[in-house]
Amino acid sequence: MPNATFFNLPEAKRQGIIDCAIAEFAIADYDSASISNIAKQAKIAKGSFYQYFADKKDLYLHLIDLATQQKIAYFKASRPPESEIGFFAYLRWLFRASTQFELIYPALGQIVHRAFYSDLPFHDEVLKRTQMASSGYIRELVKQGIDRGDIDASVDVELAVFILSTLVYRLRDFIPQQLDLTPAQLAQDQLSPDNRTAIEQIFGQLVRVLEQGMGRSPTPTPPQSSSSQTQTH
Amino acid sequence: MPNATFFNLPEAKRQGIIDCAIAEFAIADYDSASISNIAKQAKIAKGSFYQYFADKKDLYLHLIDLATQQKIAYFKASRPPESEIGFFAYLRWLFRASTQFELIYPALGQIVHRAFYSDLPFHDEVLKRTQMASSGYIRELVKQGIDRGDIDASVDVELAVFILSTLVYRLRDFIPQQLDLTPAQLAQDQLSPDNRTAIEQIFGQLVRVLEQGMGRSPTPTPPQSSSSQTQTH
DNA sequence: CAGTCATATGACCGGTCGGTCACATTTTGG
DNA sequence: CCAAAATGTGACCGACCGGTCATATGACTG
Numbered sequence: 001m002p003n004a005t006f007f008n009l010p011e012a013k014r015q016g017i018i019d020c021a022i023a024e025f026a027i028a029d030y031d032s033a034s035i036s037n038i039a040k041q042a043k044i045a046k047g048s049f050y051q052y053f054a055d056k057k058d059l060y061l062h063l064i065d066l067a068t069q070q071k072i073a074y075f076k077a078s079r080p081p082e083s084e085i086g087f088f089a090y091l092r093w094l095f096r097a098s099t100q101f102e103l104i105y106p107a108l109g110q111i112v113h114r115a116f117y118s119d120l121p122f123h124d125e126v127l128k129r130t131q132m133a134s135s136g137y138i139r140e141l142v143k144q145g146i147d148r149g150d151i152d153a154s155v156d157v158e159l160a161v162f163i164l165s166t167l168v169y170r171l172r173d174f175i176p177q178q179l180d181l182t183p184a185q186l187a188q189d190q191l192s193p194d195n196r197t198a199i200e201q202i203f204g205q206l207v208r209v210l211e212q213g214m215g216r217s218p219t220p221t222p223p224q225s226s227s228s229q230t231q232t233h
Numbered sequence: 234m235p236n237a238t239f240f241n242l243p244e245a246k247r248q249g250i251i252d253c254a255i256a257e258f259a260i261a262d263y264d265s266a267s268i269s270n271i272a273k274q275a276k277i278a279k280g281s282f283y284q285y286f287a288d289k290k291d292l293y294l295h296l297i298d299l300a301t302q303q304k305i306a307y308f309k310a311s312r313p314p315e316s317e318i319g320f321f322a323y324l325r326w327l328f329r330a331s332t333q334f335e336l337i338y339p340a341l342g343q344i345v346h347r348a349f350y351s352d353l354p355f356h357d358e359v360l361k362r363t364q365m366a367s368s369g370y371i372r373e374l375v376k377q378g379i380d381r382g383d384i385d386a387s388v389d390v391e392l393a394v395f396i397l398s399t400l401v402y403r404l405r406d407f408i409p410q411q412l413d414l415t416p417a418q419l420a421q422d423q424l425s426p427d428n429r430t431a432i433e434q435i436f437g438q439l440v441r442v443l444e445q446g447m448g449r450s451p452t453p454t455p456p457q458s459s460s461s462q463t464q465t466h
Numbered sequence: 467c468a469g470t471c472a473t474a475t476g477a478c479c480g481g482t483c484g485g486t487c488a489c490a491t492t493t494t495g496g
Numbered sequence: 497c498c499a500a501a502a503t504g505t506g507a508c509c510g511a512c513c514g515g516t517c518a519t520a521t522g523a524c525t526g
Contacts, residue, residue: 005502005503027352028264029261029262029264029265029351031261031262031264031265032262032264032265034482034483034484035483035484035485036482036483036484037482044504044505045504045505045506046484046485046505046506047485047486047487047504047505047506047507048503048504048505050484050485050486051502051503051504055484055485056484056485113350114351117346117350117406118262118347118351119260155438155442156435156438158411159407159435159438159439159442162403162407163400163439163442166399166400166403166407167396167399170395170399173350174392174395174399178391202389202392205388205389205392206392206396208446209388209392209396209443209446209447210442210446211446212445212446212447213441213442213443213444213445213446213447214442214445214446238472238473267512267513267514268513268514268515269512269513269514277474277475278474278475278476279475279476279514279515280474280475280476280477280515280516280517281473281474281475283514283515283516284472284473284474288514288515289514289515
């Protein structure tokens, strides 16, 4: 955790440092990110930086905390629908909110992504701080969905969590690619109505595929799909 | 491309250098990976390294090439089923072969992954060398699947490619997690029969979800799913 | 044997890194 | 108003980086 001195800093200065740090860790992984560069960009002396933060790791973990806090806050502010609306409608909201967050705060998304999928010396420590917030959240949703009968009970919870959390996260890459925009453009510009509807169509199709794939099927038991007979190599 | 000198090296020495390089680029991103360390691990002088490779980028692009070649070779050697078998059965083979590759050569997988999802100075150059081999391959499969009527024609090709290539890749993380093994253990040990069947069940469930979700549905048109009505925020 | 040429080597270069510290400056409060 | 405490600063440290190069070593040719 940053020093008390840091939190007593004028709001603008403190936020400036954090912004520069976020930008740096978004474009470089933990080892490559440069404290010297952060200090230069934030227009503070390097010595000052080390009066706020014990070391590089201290700053990094603080950024991870900030990112998860910010994501949770954003989700709460996005007015999640009542869970009575049903699992897949809720899921659609989740896709939308998550994508919006990733587009508004692409750097935070990038940092969290890197925290998950690259090998830090203290990888475990980071996972503890972020795990609950993402896949744990989706896991609860899935369990509810099964209890309510929205999701077919034969679907393994962990598999469903895997599919959903993977897709939720990867929309961040897919949507800019489909809209022929760089993520940066998408983040800055206001979305044109055309793009908005295009994005909604993606959400719609994705939810439809998932609902057909995992939803409680009207026909009671199609026990074995035509192609899932075990085939060893 | 490495120098001719490099290719004239004794097989063992050349492969040793490549192995060390792969290990290094697997645990560190492009900037952090250290040529000095590769030379040290491979027990050659740094000067020798620079007689084989023009620079760091030269080595890196060579590794990318090797990785894609190796993956293609592995797939061909895995005896792909006839495409007449149907899209989803083929998909199951693809899941299996891809997961096996990732578990046998985790470092190569890691390097390619990083090439895709982190920001190199020459990101475009890398994508050109790998694009065809992964999502391009899946895209062709999807198109065939639609033509044959295995996949519902209302499913957007790019969305299907997105879903499939994302899941194919992420199985690499999901399966070790489900089996409570580290990827390293999974890569080294022979799989127990229990684990084998567990993995096959994962493939089976995954294919089933996808087949129900994207497959040509027996009912002609369920035009609007219960939850996909557009809901703006 | 000598001479030539490809290859191997590690000291060395300029630069950047994370982190420190003696000192300058500002803020505090009695 | 001044001393003491808090905060700001950038030169400096040892380590390591990618890359170079003069030189050493060995292998081929005549």
